[in-house]
Amino acid sequence: MNNKTMQLLKVAFPFTIPILAGYAFLGFALGVLMSANGFSPLITIIMSTIIYAGSGQFIAVNLLTAMFNPLGAFLLELMVNARHIFYGLSLLDTYKQSGKKRWYMIYGMTDETFSLNIAVKPPSYVDKNWFMLAITIMNQIYWVLATGLGAIFGSFVHFNTKGLEFVMTALFIVIFVEQWMKDKRHYSAVIGLGVAFVSLLLFGGKNFLVPAMIGIFALLTLFRKHMDISVANKNDGKEVARIE
Amino acid sequence: MMGKKWRALNNTQLIITILVMALAVQITRFAPFLLFPADKPTPKFVRYLGGVLPSAAISLLVIFSFKDVSIFAGSHGLPELIAVAVVVALHIWKRQMLLSIALGTIVYMILVQTVFMATNL
Structure with missing residues (x-):
């Protein structure tokens, strides 16, 4: 070098x-x-x-x-x-x-x-x-x-890793909490939670993802006028720092 | 939960799935640079989605994490509920990302390996 x-x-x-x-x-x-x-x-x-x-x-x-x-x-x-x-x-x-x-x-x-x-x-x-x-x-x-x-x-090294998969859940929860505290309004997070939950009840764990994604996309598009204002003063790209 | 579950996919399917996922991730990274030259304004709808999708996507992932939890069987989602409460409370209190994740996971592992051992599926 x-x-x-x-x-x-x-x-x-x-x-x-x-x-x-x-x-x-x-x-x-x-x-x-x-x-x-x-x-x-x-x-x-x-x-x-x-x-x-x-x-x-x-x-x-x-x-x-x-x-x-x-x-x-x-x-x-x-x-x-x-x-x-x-x-x-x-x-x-x-x-x-x-x-x-x-x-x-x-x-x-x-x-x-x-x-x-x-x-x-x-x-x-x-x-x-x-x-x-x-x-x-x-x-x-x-x-x-x-x-x-x-x-x-x-x-x-073999040890009892049962429950270790919770690392992923904890990671998502922490990002969710961070995002929630950062957002001025919570439409988007609530839409995400609500649509995903309803989709899970309707379609079950194996099949709920694609309908949930379509539903989220549709609602975000539908409510755009309502939410655009909140977006404008939110992320302007300077404060995004988190574990991926 | 462990075991060799991934044998559900044969090697070809495994490689295809990995490549498809890599492609999807890299599309999200390269698309802006290929589609929107820096000297032209970005379409408003794309900027809107960039603003609102992260919150919605992380909410979807939170639900995704619990897709296999049954409230009516096994441990009735109790270890998950306790561990999530630990993560949320700890994170609001200390705001130390790695601390919240590490302690929450340890609590969950202890719960499912000891307290709720008998009720596991």
Whole structure:
């Protein structure tokens, strides 16, 4: 490694320490969970490399242990990760100046990496585009390592993992609470809860997702006039920082 | 719950599902950059969805987490209820994401491995 790269890593690393802590914990738990469900560490590592999305991969454990339903898996992942569209819109201008580097930076745009890259100001002697690239790469390395180590640990060390799947539930609940406290109005969250719950009662656990997604989309479209005002003064892309 | 449930999928189906999920996730990341050049205004409806979908999607995921919980059988959803209460209370109190998740999970694991062991499905 030449001096410039070393300097870049030295400057960027401290910014990523909170992400390192979060990814280490969640990634390790995800890895153990994957192994407990019979997946080899290699599968976990491949998924962390090509999917690289926290809640997306927790959901994937469920999708990969259910019946074969690629369309349902596709739609659910689309919905779960739809917030990335919003991040992308916020970073259009910033990433446009990053040349070819931006293609990897888009690929690795998780909640956490977004929250750093939208806000950081590197010292003047470091190129901002290389800096954002370094952050994106380091964060993905943490995730791949943490999930991989968890998976290897889980495949060697056998302990009673019953109930460990609650990590995913707890993660979603925490994000929900955070989102709830951040939102000025709760139409969208209530629509999500209500439609999903009714759909679960009507269609049952195996089939409720697609009707729920259609229902949520329809209601959000229908109530747009009502809710647009609340959206305007909510997320303007500066305060989104959470574990994915 | 553990065991080798994923054998429900054969290897081809497993690979297809993983690729399809990767495709979906990456579409959500690349779409804005491919569809909306930075020098043109983004359609209002897309911006609207970007604002409201995250809350709705996370609500859907919360319900999704409980899709296999039965109120009328087994432990009647009690361990879930207790653990969720722990997570919510702890998070409102401390707002430490990892602390809320870790403690909530430990509480749940203890509940289903000891207190509610006999009633598990």
